[in-house]
Structures are given as C-alpha cells and as structure tokens.
Amino acid sequence: MGDRPDIPAPLRRHVLVEAGHRCAIPACRQTPVELAHIIPWAKCQKHEFENLIALCPTCHTRFDRGDIDKKSIEMYKQNLSVLNSRYGDYEQRILQYFIDNPEAEYINLPFGQNTEILLMYLLRDGLLIDLPDKRPITASSRGREFMWYESTEKGRLFISQWKSAENIE
Ligand SMILES: [Zn+2]
Numbered sequence: 001m002g003d004r005p006d007i008p009a010p011l012r013r014h015v016l017v018e019a020g021h022r023c024a025i026p027a028c029r030q031t032p033v034e035l036a037h038i039i040p041w042a043k044c045q046k047h048e049f050e051n052l053i054a055l056c057p058t059c060h061t062r063f064d065r066g067d068i069d070k071k072s073i074e075m076y077k078q079n080l081s082v083l084n085s086r087y088g089d090y091e092q093r094i095l096q097y098f099i100d101n102p103e104a105e106y107i108n109l110p111f112g113q114n115t116e117i118l119l120m121y122l123l124r125d126g127l128l129i130d131l132p133d134k135r136p137i138t139a140s141s142r143g144r145e146f147m148w149y150e151s152t153e154k155g156r157l158f159i160s161q162w163k164s165a166e167n168i169e
Helices: 009-018 057-065 070-086 089-100 120-124 153-163
Strands: 034-037 052-055 106-110 128-130 146-151
Touching: 009 034, 009 052, 009 070, 034 057, 052 057, 052 070, 070 089, 089 106, 089 120, 089 153, 120 128, 146 153
Parallel strands: none
Antiparallel strands: 034 052, 106 146, 128 146
C-alpha cells in the first residue's frame, strides 16, 4: 500500500464547483464540504472527476457506513450536471425552495422585466407557471410588484425525482 496522494487542487476545485461548494445531496446542501470517492479509494487508487463528489461530513459518514447507497450517490452526481447545464442559479434556488418546503405549491417573487428571463427555462420546460391573475399578498410600500408562480405537476415530479436520486434527464 503506497501513500495516498492529495487530490490535485484543480480537480478538487472542479468537483467543488460542480456542487456549488455545497453537499451534493439535494435534501441537505450544507457547508462545509469534503470530497468523497464514489468507488472507495482503497479499490480504485485513483482521483478522477467522475468518481468524486462533494458531501458534507454528515452525508460523507452516512455514505461510508452504507446508509446512502452508491447508486444514489452516482445519480446525485449525474443530476448535478443536468441541473448546472440546464438551469441558472436563480432557477436552481427556486427548485431548492420546493425541496426544502415540500408542502409549498406556490412561490411569490418580485416581478420585473428580468424575472421571466431569470426563470426562462423553468417556465419553458413547464416546471413552473406564472399566475398573473392570482392576487398578490404582498403590496410593497415602494410599489414593487410581485408575481405568484406555481410548481406544476411536472415540476413536482422533477423535484421529487431529484430528491430521491432518480434520473432527471
Ligand atoms: Zn450533506
């Protein structure tokens, strides 16, 4: 058994950026994070991007103990790549909001010219719909407008698949 070399810094950064420097488990998303080998180091003896994922210490321990299975971890990793390339940061935060608030059907957002651009792909993919006829609950004193958005059935399916480590592609 040779010494285990450090994970090279550029590889380390690449894996951290992939997960937004947060735990890759959708229901967790905590900081700080560690790098975990999906196939254990003892077996693969290699540091490779495809085999590394960012996890918080708690999820890392649960994975090492077998409480989170390898198949799920692989799917979380694959889904990160889909999310990152398909949706922007604002959109991912909205998906995260619905993961963190499973009883929520709606989200109320400040509305302006930019909003529909920021939400473009969630709207285009039919995961979210705007509800211009739903009356705002929040009338800002500065006259800022708000819009209600509803997570569609397709959106709820997407979120539940992401959360339960199914393929979202
Ligand atoms: Zn975690």
